[in-house]
Structures are given as structure tokens and as C-alpha cells.
Amino acid sequence: MKSSTFLFFFLFSFIFFSSIFATFAASNGFKPADSLLLNCGSPDDDTDSDGRKWSGESALNGKILAATNSSTATAMYQDPSLPSTVPYMTARLFTSESTYKFPVSENGRHWIRLHFYPVSYNGLNPDDAYFSVTTADGVTLLKNFSASLTAKALTQAYIVKEFSVGPSADGALSLTFTPSNEHNNSYGFINGVEIISMPDIFGEPPTMVGYSDQTIDIDGSAMQTMFRLNVGGQYIPAGNDSQLSRTWYDDSPYLYGAGLGVTTEAEKGLKIDYPSDLPVYMAPVDVYRTARSMGPDPNINKNFNLTWVFQIDGNFTYVVRLHFCEIVMQKVNQRVFDIFVNNQTAQAAADVIAWTSAEGVPTYKDYAVFVADTAGDDQLWVALHPNVAARPEYMNAILNGLEVFKMSDSTGNLAGPNPEPSLMMIEAELEAPAGFEDKSGKKASVIGGAAGGAAAAGLFFAVCIVVYRRKKKVERDGSAGASGWLPLYGNSHTSASKSTISGRSTASSHLSSLAASGLCRHFSLPEIKQGTRNFDDSLVIGVGGFGKVYKGVVDGSTKVAIKRSNPSSEQGVHEFQTEIEMLSKLRHKHLVSLIGYCEEDDEMILVYDYMAYGTLREHLYKTNKPPLSWKQRLEICIGAARGLHYLHTGAKYTIIHRDVKTTNILLDENFVAKVSDFGLSKTGPMMNQTHVSTVVKGSFGYLDPEYFRRQQLTDKSDVYSFGVVLFEVLCARPALNPSLPKEQVSLADWALSNQRKGTLGDIIDPLLKGKINPECLKKFAETAEKCLSDQGVERPPMGDVLWNLEFCLQLEEAAEGGKPVDMDVSENSTGAGRGWQGSHIPSGSIGGSEMSGESDESSNEVFSQLVHPRGR
Ligand SMILES: *[C@@H]1O[C@H](CO)[C@@H](O)[C@H](O)[C@H]1NC(C)=O
């Protein structure tokens, strides 16, 4: 979870900036009195790749720089992900306290945007730059700031920070850069500064959450923009914003859990009609035209909160601005919901139509909340839930836009600590491929260079590995609701020792409480019998330790996988209960969804999403299915890694899968990988324990040797098994093959010995030979090798494995396409540049399954949160 602390760093991608202040047609438009873009370190005016004009320092006649111990420099390396050489390739360096003094009008607030490109200047080490930035009015914008650490943590080559400061008394705005004296060789630097007048968008004092009668005055405060999201919509570049040159990002990476809701866009004919008291610059039309709501099923909606989670700095007050515009409902009391900020009711019974009186009329609400400084990650939660008491016509909620601003504290400070890059990134940096190193002259830029390459088209890299991240095109999952395959206990030997059978009555009462809570549906035995033609053997699609798995139909046409326990099964009530409990609480794109269960007449039956393309294994070997391309395999591994990463870190407690193998990775009709079979899962170490002692379970060939030796389970046991999966995918052979010569029986041993001898190339799937970019293969093999480290502590956490696999995909795509494939902003607007989306493969293009393309709308109801009603 450490890596998630990076989230609070708000970045801008800069590419689509264009001539923003060219025209101001709107009646209540705003024309900034001051608009200065300073290209620091450069004497000349220049234009960036979007045609925005940046002033050189000399044009200002030296008037604006009030100090001396500074020098100018040109970056020693141009990262390919930089959107423009201006202003990033030149910098001003400060070795002692130095001040920029900008002449500004005395009225109104100003945006201050600071641009940093941490790379080597004049041979200086970018890691040595620690500095603070303060204003003459005593506001601390940054303190002990390391642009290098921040950029690394974000895998971004450059950083933009946005602040808003109050009017200055003397017609000047000063920015003082002070190198930290706590670090040796410290210096400060800056590449670009924007000083732009802004209207007072913080007009009305917001209500303090939890104190409905108290407001907080923010007039005198400096603010920092932490997040600015076009909820349910797309990335909006600064040039498309209404006059304030703000950048709006996709909200999906911040959604919590699997309750993604649905995105909605206003019908073409609906005009967004700004009321007279709402200036058009508050948010652009695109923000109000798109929204996220909860989904069509009232019963599901009643049982979850549509939640966004943000990593922020503690000990600050935040203003949460919610933008609303009803684009579906027309009447009062059709959609009434509560708004929670940090688990406190910020607004009860919000009804957008009641506020605005009509569809298509935007409004916004501000709520202020103080976030105490707690140990660990400080988070800001924003949640919506239907207000049941109001008996609205629809149990639903809506949000169109969301901004989070940090208020300066009583000392005028806005600065928080630097984020911590993950260990894996530090390692990856040390091991960077030689090619990258030479160009940069400095390894520090490697991460930015490689990962940031995808950002070249202006993608916004929110964060590295974040559990709350969700892919934009979730709609794809909609069809997954219709089809699905099942958790299948594979053909490998499952060494499950007999489990203790917990009391039956406890189990069933527990389950009925789950069903009552709406997390999991109860099916009657007749429903199941009808759906499987009384357990007709012709419908069996798998047999495992638990029993048989049938392809079935419920609710008339919903295809499901039905897992029926075998009375003599090694896996008993306990596993049954575990699986229901785990799965019903876990919803994730890369986990197989449990729809319901049936427990009657001594039957223990689980009903799952049907996965059309079956197990990963059946696409790898001993198959007549068309072979998967290397890129497909990488994407599948990434999906599975993401599912496991979610299990390990996304839920309240670490969940250890314990039986990771290629038959437990299932594929939907878009080849999106989903991890299945939590029957053996254990809730992992909590707090101070580092392992769970347990009876050895799992599948031979995938078993963590340490787990076997010490019978101690950690999440690193899953990492080991996943390492075997990676080699299985690469070599297309079983984890154990007793018919082979002794040294080859175990894939883990055989692959490791070849990897160490440098002969791995000889044992990879012949179908892949010559088709993998060598850099990519190297990285992939190293990742798999690390996963197979003998000691758990030496294995990387799943998040780092995921990161490395994405890096592999990036290398592969760069090699295949000449440039990264994920550069399309519209496709992929949120830091998905390293291949966050599950799959590019169009459904059915690979053929091979009679089930493909049969998705069926009605079946989507159960997983409505994954479906879009009328969508983008
Ligand atoms: C410039 O740096 C030198 C040495 O660090 C220092 O003595 C001097 O005071 C500095 N000058 C200014 C104007 O800060």
C-alpha cells in the first residue's frame, strides 16, 4: 500500500495546452488580467508544441529575478515523454535562496503552476535537489521537495503543481526558492512558471462536514489543487477547459472497490444551461454532460456506496467540490441520495433537480473537511448512497465532477512530504537496460523514460500501482456479466488435507445473513436443477476436487457456471463458506464474480459468472485452440497479476489465494483474465503477524518451497506460484510433467536453471521463438525468476510484479509499433499508458469458442454495476 501514497500528487499533462485566452465570447466569461508563462533558464521567447507562448527571462529585463546565486542550464537528456521541449529543456538552478518577483495586478487570486523536469543539469545529480518554494506573503508551496523522488514515484518524467494564492498587497507576486540545508549538495531548480489571474472560484464559504451550521472562510487561504476529475467522463486538456486552463482527468482510477457504477452521457439534444448565478468557467460543459451513477438495480444500489478514495496529506483542511447536473431525471424525488465525506454525512437527501429545478442545469456544492494526521496513509473518502428514507422513485445517485483542494494551514503551509518510490522501482532503475542509460547519462531518468514513454501523448500518470485504479473502458465488462466460465479445479494434483468441517448450522445462518445483506444471491435447488437439466452430464465443463462444474442457465437466459460439491469431496463446508464469503465481498474486473449459492438437501452449490474462453491453460498447450500471441499472453498475465494484487492489498485484509495456477486463471470472451477459485483462500497476516500458519494446501508444481518447509503462508506464496505461471505461459508446458527426464520434471527448476545458464531462449514455446522483443523477454524472465526466489522475503510483492509486467508490455509495444501503443488519449486517458487495459483484442477475433459473441443483455442485471445503460 505504500505506493498508493503517491496518489496525492496532482500532475498535469501538458500537451494539449493551446492558446487558451484567445477568445472570450461567453457573456460571463473571464479575461485574466495577468497571464505570464515564463520559460525559466531561457533568454528567449518560445512557443511550446501546442502554440502557447512562453516568455524568455531576458524579455523581462532581469526585473523579475531578485537574487543572484543562480544559473541557467539545459537539460542533459530529453526524455521522450516530454510533451514539448518548452519549457522543460531549460531550467534555472539555485544554489542559495533566490526570488522571482512577478509584477501582477493587485486584484484577485492567481493560479501558480510550477513545472519541474528532474534530470541532470550542468552535471548535477537530480537526486540532490531538495528545496522549498515560498511566497512573499508567507505561503509555503513546497518544502523539502524532491522533484526527482516525486517523479519516480509517479513514473512520470515531469511534474506540474497547481496552486491558487490570494491577492498580493504590493502588486508583485514573489516566489522564493530555497535549497534545503539538510541535504549535502542540495540545490533548487525550476523549468516553467505560470502566473495567471483567476476569478474567485472559492466564493461561498463551504460547510464543515459534521458541523452543518459552521462554514469555513477560505478567502485568505492559499489552495493547492489535489484532484480535478471529470466524473464518468474523459480527460479534458487545458485547452478545452472554460478559460481557466485547468486539466480534468478521468475519475475511474479513484473508484473504490468494485462498485464502479455506470457512466452516463447526456443525450445529444440536451443543452447544458448554466444558470445566471453559475459562471461558465466553474466547469466546462463536458464535465456536466457526463456523469457516473449507480446502475439500474435498486437492490444492489441499496447495498453499496459509490465511493472515491484519494490519498492526501494529513493535518490539512480540504475543500471537496462536487459538480452536479442531472442528465437523466426530470422531476424532484426521482433520485435522492446522501453524500458522505470521510464517512460523515456531508449532505443528506441531495436531490439535484430540487437544487436546479431542471434537467441540464449545472450546480456545484462545496464541503470542507479536516483530515487529521494519522499513522499510515491519509485518505479522503467521498461516497454516495441512495437516500432510502426519502422513498425516491429510483434508488440511485449521480456525480458529474469532483475537485479536491487543499487549504493552507494556520502557518500558511501547503507542503506535504515526498512520496516513497517502491523498492522495485529503485531496483528497476539500477537494472535499467543499457540503451536507456547511455542516452540519459543518468539512470534516474530511465523510469520516466521507459514508463513515461507512454505519456508522450499527454497521458496523465496518476500513480503507479494503486489498488483503487480502475480502467476506463469498464463497459467491456458488461458483456462479461453475460457469459462466464467457472472456477475449475484443474488436473494438477491438489494436495488438500481434510479440512475441519465447521458446524453446518453456523454456516447456513451465516450465509443467509450474507444473502440478506444483498451481497450474494440465494438460489433454490429447483432453480439450479432446472438450469442444469437436473445436473445433466452433457453440461459438465469441468471436474475438480470439489465436484463437478456445469454450464447452466438461470433467470431464463443468464449463462452461469454451477459448481456442485461432491459429497465425498475433500473440500467441505468450510471451503464452501470461505469461497462465498470471500467472493461475495470481492468484486474486481480481474476476479471471477460469484453470483450466488444454493444450500439445500445437503447440496453445496456455487453459481458463478460464466467465462467463455475457459482456463488459461487450455490456450497454452495440449490444445487445438489457436495459439495466443505474446502480447495477448502478457496482457493476460497482467490481468491475473492485477487480480492477485487486489486480493493482497485491495481488501480490508490481505487475502492469500493459495492455489494460483493456470487453470485458476480464466478468460472471458475478450481474453480478459480473471482469477478464480478462492475455496482455499485464507485471510492473510494482519497487523503485526507476518504469516498465517496453516496446513499445506495448493497444487504440486506451484507450491512455494518455503511454505512447504515451514507451513507458513504469506502473500509471497502466491507470488511464487505466479512465477511458475509466468514460465508456463512463456514455455507452454505443464508445471509438472513426470514423463520428462528428471531435471525437466519441474518447470520451476528447469526454467530457473536455464535462466541462470542463459539458455532460457531454448525452452520457450517454439511458437514464440523470434517473436518476443529481447528486452521484453529479458525483463519478463527476470521477473519470473524473482518470483521464484527461494526465500519469500526476496520475492517482490504482487504490485511490483504487476509493474514489471506492464513495463514488459511497454517494451514489447515499443518494439512492435515503433512507439508505444497506448498513446491514444481518448482510449486511455488515465495513466493507463503502461497497458492498464485488459485487452485490445476485439471479441471473437480469435475464434475457437462456440460461446463467443453470445452476450445477452438481460443477464447483465446481476452485475449491473459493470454495465452502462446508455453509454459512451
Ligand atoms: C551566494 O552564495 C555564496 C556562497 O554560497 C554566499 O556567500 C552569498 O551570500 C550568496 N549570495 C546571495 C545573494 O545569496
Ligand SMILES: *[C@@H]1O[C@H](CO)[C@@H](O)[C@H](O)[C@H]1NC(C)=O
Ligand atoms: C554531508 O557530507 C558530510 C561529509 O561528507 C557527511 O559527514 C554528512 O553526514 C553529510 N550529511 C548528510 C545530511 O548527508
Ligand SMILES: *[C@@H]1O[C@H](CO)[C@@H](O)[C@H](O)[C@H]1NC(C)=O
Ligand atoms: C478539445 O476541443 C477540440 C475543439 O473543440 C476538439 O476537437 C477536441 O476533441 C477536444 N478534445 C477533447 C479531449 O475533448
Ligand SMILES: *[C@@H]1O[C@H](CO)[C@@H](O)[C@H](O)[C@H]1NC(C)=O
Ligand atoms: C471510512 O470507512 C471505511 C469502511 O468502514 C474505512 O475503511 C475507511 O478507512 C474510512 N475512511 C476514513 C477516512 O475514515
Ligand SMILES: *[C@@H]1O[C@H](CO)[C@@H](O)[C@H](O)[C@H]1NC(C)=O
Ligand atoms: C456508506 O457510507 C456510510 C458512511 O461511511 C456508511 O455509514 C454506510 O454504512 C455505507 N453504506 C454501505 C451500504 O456501505
Ligand SMILES: *[C@@H]1O[C@H](CO)[C@@H](O)[C@H](O)[C@H]1NC(C)=O
Ligand atoms: C498540524 O499543523 C499545525 C499547523 O496548522 C502544526 O502546528 C502542527 O504541529 C501540525 N501537527 C502535526 C502532527 O504535524
Ligand SMILES: *[C@@H]1O[C@H](CO)[C@@H](O)[C@H](O)[C@H]1NC(C)=O
Ligand atoms: C526530506 O525528504 C526526504 C525524502 O522524502 C526525507 O527522507 C527527509 O526526512 C525529509 N526531511 C525533512 C526535514 O522533512
